[in-house]
Amino acid sequence: MEKEVLIFGHKSPDTDSICSSIVMEYFEKKQGNTNCKAVRLGNVNKETQYVLDYLGIEAPELIEKVEEGQQVILVDHNDFEQSADGIENAKILSVTDHHSIGNFRTAEPLYYTAKPYGCTSTILFEEFKSFGHKIEKKEAVLMASAIISDTLLLKSPTTTEHDKKALEELAKIAEIDINTYGLEMLKAGTDLGDFTAEELVNLDAKKQDKDGTKFVIAQVNTVDIQDVLKRQEELENAMKAEIQKNGLKLIVLAITDILNSNSEIIALGENADEVIQKAFDKKLENNRAFLEGVVSRKKQLLPNIDKSI
Numbered sequence: 001m002e003k004e005v006l007i008f009g010h011k012s013p014d015t016d017s018i019c020s021s022i023v024m025e026y027f028e029k030k031q032g033n034t035n036c037k038a039v040r041l042g043n044v045n046k047e048t049q050y051v052l053d054y055l056g057i058e059a060p061e062l063i064e065k066v067e068e069g070q071q072v073i074l075v076d077h078n079d080f081e082q083s084a085d086g087i088e089n090a091k092i093l094s095v096t097d098h099h100s101i102g103n104f105r106t107a108e109p110l111y112y113t114a115k116p117y118g119c120t121s122t123i124l125f126e127e128f129k130s131f132g133h134k135i136e137k138k139e140a141v142l143m144a145s146a147i148i149s150d151t152l153l154l155k156s157p158t159t160t161e162h163d164k165k166a167l168e169e170l171a172k173i174a175e176i177d178i179n180t181y182g183l184e185m186l187k188a189g190t191d192l193g194d195f196t197a198e199e200l201v202n203l204d205a206k207k208q209d210k211d212g213t214k215f216v217i218a219q220v221n222t223v224d225i226q227d228v229l230k231r232q233e234e235l236e237n238a239m240k241a242e243i244q245k246n247g248l249k250l251i252v253l254a255i256t257d258i259l260n261s262n263s264e265i266i267a268l269g270e271n272a273d274e275v276i277q278k279a280f281d282k283k284l285e286n287n288r289a290f291l292e293g294v295v296s297r298k299k300q301l302l303p304n305i306d307k308s309i
């Protein structure tokens, strides 16, 4: 038998990366591509674990790298920095993603579905529709969870009408109340107590490379910013270690209050003061700044910091 096609989302996988990988496996099988399986590139976070437990299913198998010529399907990312080690020499069959495209190149033609929606699962939802595939309850729970996660219950500025419509319809099939289920799921992800500072800084970290200037924007969700800030010193030490290890110009940790839709950031690096001042018109005090109404890395943190750098 030919080697299985591997389906995966980005490193430090979030709920969209895990759920969309699993849903993509179902979708591919409905399309007749039976020899494929979802895998993951990192630990499952607590929010995603809540979803898997709700459904009583196992997390996809963990892989670290892909062999040369391995056939792969990417979801929820396209940037090679955020993909499996060895991705440069893999054969990418398709990409389904909702991120900007900057660092992506293939030797061969491929399917590429990019839509500027709030979540990869919203794109998948529309793919099920357009190919006339029935959405099963389990698939609906997975896609609804991914949308709730990426859009923070439709409150993030990344949310589109497509996400709202998809979530509404998926919630019916999933037989969930969006707010009740959604808050439980998001809250499960904010239980940060037993993570080390190093783990927190890497939980949901995206490496960026702007013309050779490397920086990282990490994010943790919480229902109590002050509670996380109790560990500021410890977090800063872990952030400094990341700067050393990866030659970073800047590292920003966004502590995002998912109930009130605000973020407090901790920023460290060579010109952190200047970069944050230019990006958000805010002065860092004690390496921190409060950013009202900021919840989205993709739409708010990243573009402003990128421009400022």
Ligand code: MG
Residues within 6 Å of the ligand: 010, 014, 016, 017, 076
């Ligand atoms: Mg993601």
Ligand code: MG
Residues within 6 Å of the ligand: 016, 017, 076, 098, 118, 119, 120, 150
């Ligand atoms: Mg996503």
Ligand code: MG
Residues within 6 Å of the ligand: 014, 150
């Ligand atoms: Mg995310």
